[in-house]
Amino acid sequence: MASYNLITDMLSSFSSKLMVGIVFCDLQICVNRDTLLSKMEFYGILRKANKLIKSYLKDRYQRVFFLNNSFKYFSKWESVKHRVPQGSILGPLFFVFYVNDLPKVISGMSKLILFANDTNIIVTNSDHYELKKNSNQVFIKINTWFKSNLLSLNFDKTY
Secondary structure (H helix, E strand, C coil): CHHHHHHHHHHHHHHCCCEEEEEEEEEECCCCHHHHHHHHHHCCCCHHHHHHHHHHHCCEEECCEEEECCEEEECCCEEECCCCCCCCCCHHHHHHHHHCCHHHHCCCCCEEEEECCEEEEEEEECCHHHHHHHHHHHHHHHHHHHHHCCCEECCCCCC
């Protein structure tokens, strides 16, 4: 779905004779539980529901299991201190709550397409210089938002 929105937005901009700049961001996800819970409270998940989610996230342990033909490997159990449990059904929903306010940071400056840990930012303008300037401003704003929300970009996969 995210790639469809990206392509339609690009084509729409091209047909309007605008230049298009796109930043493909890859987030290194390490969701801060306290920040997640406070954001969920802000969006109305309170009392029992919030307590239930809090109990789901605390005191969690996970390990790696690897099976290859006749070889089995189990890592030792480790406490999950910062992230939501890997591979959980609720993980994507928690991430949506976590990044839900990101589009407001660059509202009116660009379009943001969020999909899992991939974030695409589309900046358009009819002037090359303004496009570059706006792209830099948007990148600075989202990077500031990432830092203040304890997320970081994976610069090896961000273009």
